[in-house]
Amino acid sequence: MRPIVSAPDVQQKFILNMDQTPMFLSMCPHSSLNLQGERTVNGRRTTDSGSRFTVTCTVSANGDKLKPFLIFKGERSGRIATREFPTNPYREQVVLCCQKKSWQDGVNMEDYVDKILVPYLQEKANGVPCLLLMDDFSAHWTDDVKERLEEIGITPYKIPPGCTYLVQPLDVGICKPFKDQVRSKWWQWMMDQGADRYTFVSASRELGTKWVSESWEAITEVTIRNA
DSSP, X not given: OHHHHTOTTSOGGGEXXXXXXXXXXXXXXXXXXXXXXXXXXOOXXXXXSOOEEEXXXXXXXXXXXXXXXXXXXXXXXXXXXXXXXGXXXXXXXXXXXXXXXXXXXXXXXXXXXXXXXXXXXXXXXXXXXXXXXXXXXXXXXXXXXXXXXXXXXXXXEEOOTTOHHHHOHIIIIIHHHHHHHHHHHHHHHXXXXXXXXXXXXXXXXXXXXXXXXXXXXXXOHHHHHHO
């Protein structure tokens, strides 16, 4: 990313990197600890196998963070999106949407452009170059997405396969500490449920949104610039 960041005609705040990462509302480990010699080992488990959701993160070369874009499993205009999301107390800190498999797709990508990138670029003067670094995931590169990016003055830059560790700061040094923060909050929540219970339902979408919002807020400008 360094040759791009040092380009004299592009301000660092308008060099953006986006990436999506999977998360879960239940994050049980695959192993447990117990005293040696005991005949019975109680294990904790969660009951919901559909707890996966996707978080799309965006940062700039100067250390700015854009809102996280969360994709939960559900119908795009179904009950979760129309009834639950509008009452989520953390909806101002993130953008919430649904997809039937909780994946990023072309339609959600267009929503991402309009709800995440457009507000950030409102202060951008006409004619100021803006770059968006993305991997080669197909949903990032549909004709509609590329057309929408062109309309708002963003030049997409495709990171070649196998090169994200070289030029994608989110992949290199940001997503791991971010996800570690979320996992830590899940662990604390799980322990708070009480030691006498060994089966837990997944955390709620509202709680997952809270953890994502707080964990993203904890990522510092220094962490982003050093990634």
